[in-house]
Amino acid sequence: MSIVALPTGGPAVLARGLTKRFGKFTAVDAIDLEVPRGEIFGFLGANGAGKTTAIRMLCGLLKPSAGEACVAGYRVGPESERLKRHIGYMSQRFSLYDDLTVRENVAFFGGVYGLSPRRVDERAAALLPRLDLARDQGRLAGSLPLGYKQRLALGCAMLHKPRVLFLDEPTGGVDPLARRRFWDLIYEQSAAGVTVFVTTHYMDEAEYCGRVSIMAQGRIVALDTPAGLKRGTSRRSMQDVFLAVVGS
Amino acid sequence: MKRVLAIARKELAHILRDRRSLAVALLMPLAMVLLYGAAIDMELRLLHVGLLDEDCSEASRELVRALTSSGFAVVSERLENRAAVEPGLRQGRFLAALIIPTGFARQLERGERAPLQILVDGSDAATAAIASHYLDAVVALENARQGAASAAGPVPRPRVWFNPQLRSPDFVVPGLVALILMMVCALLTSIAITRERENGTLEQILTTPVTPIQMVLGKVLPYVALGALDAAIILLTGKLAFGVPMAGSWWVLAAYCLLFIMIALGVGLLISARASSLRVAMIAAILATMLPSMILSGFVFPLASMPVPLRLLCQLMPATHFLVIIRSILLKGQSWFPLQTLALALMGFVLITAAVRSFRLDLE
Ligand SMILES: Nc1ncnc2c1ncn2[C@@H]1O[C@H](COP(=O)(O)OP(=O)(O)OP(=O)(O)O)[C@@H](O)[C@H]1O
Ligand SMILES: [Mg+2]
Numbered sequence: 001m002s003i004v005a006l007p008t009g010g011p012a013v014l015a016r017g018l019t020k021r022f023g024k025f026t027a028v029d030a031i032d033l034e035v036p037r038g039e040i041f042g043f044l045g046a047n048g049a050g051k052t053t054a055i056r057m058l059c060g061l062l063k064p065s066a067g068e069a070c071v072a073g074y075r076v077g078p079e080s081e082r083l084k085r086h087i088g089y090m091s092q093r094f095s096l097y098d099d100l101t102v103r104e105n106v107a108f109f110g111g112v113y114g115l116s117p118r119r120v121d122e123r124a125a126a127l128l129p130r131l132d133l134a135r136d137q138g139r140l141a142g143s144l145p146l147g148y149k150q151r152l153a154l155g156c157a158m159l160h161k162p163r164v165l166f167l168d169e170p171t172g173g174v175d176p177l178a179r180r181r182f183w184d185l186i187y188e189q190s191a192a193g194v195t196v197f198v199t200t201h202y203m204d205e206a207e208y209c210g211r212v213s214i215m216a217q218g219r220i221v222a223l224d225t226p227a228g229l230k231r232g233t234s235r236r237s238m239q240d241v242f243l244a245v246v247g248s
Numbered sequence: 249m250k251r252v253l254a255i256a257r258k259e260l261a262h263i264l265r266d267r268r269s270l271a272v273a274l275l276m277p278l279a280m281v282l283l284y285g286a287a288i289d290m291e292l293r294l295l296h297v298g299l300l301d302e303d304c305s306e307a308s309r310e311l312v313r314a315l316t317s318s319g320f321a322v323v324s325e326r327l328e329n330r331a332a333v334e335p336g337l338r339q340g341r342f343l344a345a346l347i348i349p350t351g352f353a354r355q356l357e358r359g360e361r362a363p364l365q366i367l368v369d370g371s372d373a374a375t376a377a378i379a380s381h382y383l384d385a386v387v388a389l390e391n392a393r394q395g396a397a398s399a400a401g402p403v404p405r406p407r408v409w410f411n412p413q414l415r416s417p418d419f420v421v422p423g424l425v426a427l428i429l430m431m432v433c434a435l436l437t438s439i440a441i442t443r444e445r446e447n448g449t450l451e452q453i454l455t456t457p458v459t460p461i462q463m464v465l466g467k468v469l470p471y472v473a474l475g476a477l478d479a480a481i482i483l484l485t486g487k488l489a490f491g492v493p494m495a496g497s498w499w500v501l502a503a504y505c506l507l508f509i510m511i512a513l514g515v516g517l518l519i520s521a522r523a524s525s526l527r528v529a530m531i532a533a534i535l536a537t538m539l540p541s542m543i544l545s546g547f548v549f550p551l552a553s554m555p556v557p558l559r560l561l562c563q564l565m566p567a568t569h570f571l572v573i574i575r576s577i578l579l580k581g582q583s584w585f586p587l588q589t590l591a592l593a594l595m596g597f598v599l600i601t602a603a604v605r606s607f608r609l610d611l612e
Contacts, residue, residue, distance in 0.1 A: 059455045081457055089455035095448035099265050100258065111254020112456045156452075 010073055012037045012164050012195035013058060017067030020053050027053040029218035030067060035197060035211075037163075040190050042206050042226075043199040045215030046246050051199045052092055054215075055166050058197070059089050072163045085113070088157035092168040092199075094149050098142025102133055102152055105141050106159065113160035123159055131155045131185070147178030154185060158194075165189060167198040171205065183208055203238040212238075214245045221245055251458050255466025259440065263470055273436070277428045277478045281485040284424065285417040295379050296324040298342035300333060305353030315346070315386050333367060344368045344379050418493065421486035422574040423547035425479050426567045429505065430512045430537040433475045435530070437468055437516035442529040445520075460607045468513045475509045476502075495581030504573050507592055511566045512537070514599030521606035541567035566595050 013035040020028040028050040035041045045051050056062040058071055060080035069076040074083035096105045103124070110120030128134045131151040136144065141152060150170055158165060167186070171179040183205065186196050198209070206212050206226060213223040222229060222245045226238055235241045263270055297315065301308050315321050324342050327333060333345045347365035355363070368380045444450040453463065483501075486492035494501075515536055523529035542548050544558070545567035551559055562568045569588040576582040 061451060061454055081459075084455060084457040087455065089452070091448055091451055093448045095452040097258070097262070097449060098447075100261055104258065104261055108254055108258040109456070111257070112251050112453065112458050114250055114457065116250070 010070070011035055012039070013041070013069070013071050013197060015054075015058070015067065015069040018054065018057060018064055018069050019066040020050070020057055020062060021065040026218050028057065031215075031218075031220050033213070033220070035195060037195050038190055038193050039210040040186060040196045040198065040208065042209030042212035043197060043215070044201075044206055044212055044242060045199075049215040050218040051215055052168055055089075055168055055197070055199070059087060059166055060084060085160070086163045088160070088162035088165045090150075090153045090157045090165070090167045090170050092172070094146075094153060096141050096149070096153055096156060099140060101138050101140055102128075102144070103137040105152065105156055109156040110159050115160060120159070127155050127159065130188075132181070147174040147181070150174065150178075150182060151185070154182070158189065162194065164195045164197065167196065169199050169201065171200065171202065179205065203242060206238045206242075214242060216246050251462045252466040252469070255458070255463060256469040259467055260470045262440070263474065273432055273474055273478065274481065277424065277482045278485055280424055280428070281421060281482050282489060284420045285486065285490045295321040295344065295382065296342040297321050297383075298325045298327050298333065298336045298345040299323045300327040300330065300345065300347045302350045303348045303352040307353035307356050308348045311348065311352075312346075315383070321382070321386075337367060344383055346383060417486060417490035418579060419575070421482060421490070421492045422571060422578055423542075423545070424486075425482050425505070425574055426508065426545065426547065426570050427538065427541045428478050428482060429475050429508055430515070430541045430567060431534075432478050433468075433471050433509050433512035434516035434519065434537045435533040436474070437471050437513055438520040438523065438529045438533045439526065440471070441467060441517070441520035442523050442526050446526055460604060464517060464604055464607055468517070471513065471516075472506075472509055475512070476505065479505045492578065494578055496577035496583055497581075500583040501574065501577050504570065504577070504589075504592075507589075507596060508566065508570045511592065511596045511599055514596060514603045517603035517607060518599065521603065540565045544568065545571050547571060563591075566592060 011034045013033055015031055015033040017030045017032065018028060019026065019030050031054060043051050043055070053062065057064050058069055058076060060076055060083060063077070071083055072086040074080075074086070076083060097108070100108065106124050106128070107117070107120055110123065111117075115123070128137065131154070133148060133152055133155065136148065141149060144152065154167070154170065157167075171182050174182075179202065186198065186208075190196055198205075200206060209226065211223065211225050212229060213220050214229075215221065222232075222241075224232060229241045229245075230236065230238070233241050233244050235244055263273075299312060301312065312323065316323060325336060327336065327345070330347070333347070336342055337345060345365075345367040347367070349363060349365070352364070366380060366383045368383075441450075444453070483492075483494070487494060516533065519529055519532045519536060523532055544562045544565045546562065547567070551562055551568070554562065569591045573585050573588050573592075576585065
């Protein structure tokens with residue numbers, strides 16, 4: 001099976017038979033995905049279902065054991081270098097530098113994405129107020145409340161204006177208000193044409209997604225719009241859908 | 249280049265923010281030079297000698313005067329007979345015993361080589377080696393002088409040429425340069441990279457379009473600067489506090505320090521590529537840098553006193569060759585070392601190639 005990469009007009013994320021094995025254990029088992037541009041795609045599944053592993057493959061962090069994928073028009077693997085210019089990634093753990101200030105973190109990620117200091121300044125000036133971080137520029141990232149850290153991580157991941165954003169549990173562990181604000185930012189990005197690929201364990205957040213896939217034991221066991229999933233399983237809430245699909 | 253600079257700037261910010269580690273990195277070499285330099289200086293100045301003068305002649309008294317007038321040795325005990333020598337050495341009342349046998353003056357007068365016996369407590373090999381060299385040198389010089397006065401006799405040459413006063417800081421300071429450069433560059437870089445792996449920040453960087461070479465360059469650049477700063481601190485302190493000479497060219501010295509720093513960085517990178525955790529990286533770095541550059545380099549134990557297999561092992565240590573070079577530059581003013589340069593360049597090439605290749609840009 002071969003994928004023809006279409007730099008324009010093609011899907012933002014395309015996976016065919018994508019598989020990852022760690023030794024004998026199969027963490028991701030031949031998943032197929034097709035996410036159109038600008039969609040907010042929810043990636044659900046129990047702990048250990050293989051979500052993070054799948055995202056790592058799509059970002060070129062892990063080599064697939066089998067199958068192929070194509071992100072932002074570039075093939076994962078052979079075109080990883082170019083692919084990395086057009087994606088943003090926010091890992092499940094907060095992984096910015098605690099001992100650097102907000103400003104220094106932004107400057108660093110701008111720099112590694114090849115932006116000139118002037119360009120970084122411009123973008124930071126536009127971005128930080130929207131993230132509600134403008135007043136905290138000189139603060140050490142490690143001293144920020146978790147909700148702010150998450151917004152900072154999002155900011156660092158989209159400084160270079162990526163076409164696809166991979167957000168791995170971006171709102172884990174914060175209060176509903178902070179989550180709401182984070183999702184406002186996600187909507188903003190989606191409206192601007194950015195594809196957002198997001199994992200979450202919160203079922204209310206699943207409702208905000210254009211389409212949702214549910215993973216279990218490395219496979220995608222359900223994939224549809226939230227309304228479609230509820231109809232298909234005749235459940236009233238995403239919570240019930242999740243329990244029905246994963247539990248069976 | 250923009251990316252390399254961004255990484256280097258960030259790394260520098262880490263270093264500057266962590267005031268305690270920075271203080272350690274800058275003050276440790278200073279403290280080490282002062283402590284080691286002063287300690288060994290003192291130890292040698294006060295080399296305690298047990299004296300057994302069986303000859304009791306003008307010549308023997310002359311020899312003892314020459315020995316003690318240098319200020320490095322004191323006769324801490326006059327021994328009655330040979331039976332008193334061993335207990336004194338054993339109990340550590342003196343570090344060396346000098347026996348001037350009966351007939352010393354007579355033999356000198358006849359222009360023969362006068363037999364002397366020097367016994368040294370070998371339990372502290374380094375000091376023993378220095379002490380015995382020192383006594384040898386004084387005795388040989390004295391022999392030569394008295395022999396010349398009586399216009400006869402073969403003149404034994406002193407064995408120690410390029411450190412004629414056996415000034416130990418002259419030996420310690422070059423050794424410390426090697427040690428500190430290895431430690432700062434290898435230990436700190438391996439910690440810096442392993443920490444990123446542990447904190448998950450490496451994963452974040454790996455999703456950006458940074459190449460391994462850019463990453464490695466940006467990461468090590470600040471540590472090159474820190475290493476160079478440390479080397480300068482040690483050399484200047486040695487010069488100002490202990491009068492360690494600088495016979496050669498600073499440029500040549502700087503060039504070789506840079507070469508040695510590259511090697512140390514290669515070691516650090518290799519360790520960080522293999523280490524599973526920060527703790528493992530630190531232990532590995534200390535084992536791989538401190539021990540060889542102290543013990544297997546001729547710094548603490550002279551190569552000449554080692555068994556052959558160990559001596560061969562020493563030849564594989566970069567610090568061994570670097571020590572030869574830096575001592576020769578400082579003490580002799582030499583500036584061309586084809587053999588050692590070749591050895592170091594080879595080691596550097598192998599280490600850095602291996603390090604860059606093992607620095608993969610995925611998580612596996
Ligand atoms: N490097 C690895 N080596 C071996 N097994 C791994 C590795 N990474 C992940 N796994 C295993 O693969 C499985 C899937 O892990 P993954 O992190 O992708 O799950 P997840 O869906 O993201 O879970 P969570 O919701 O807890 O984040 C788990 O059983 C995990 O233990
Ligand atoms: Mg996960």
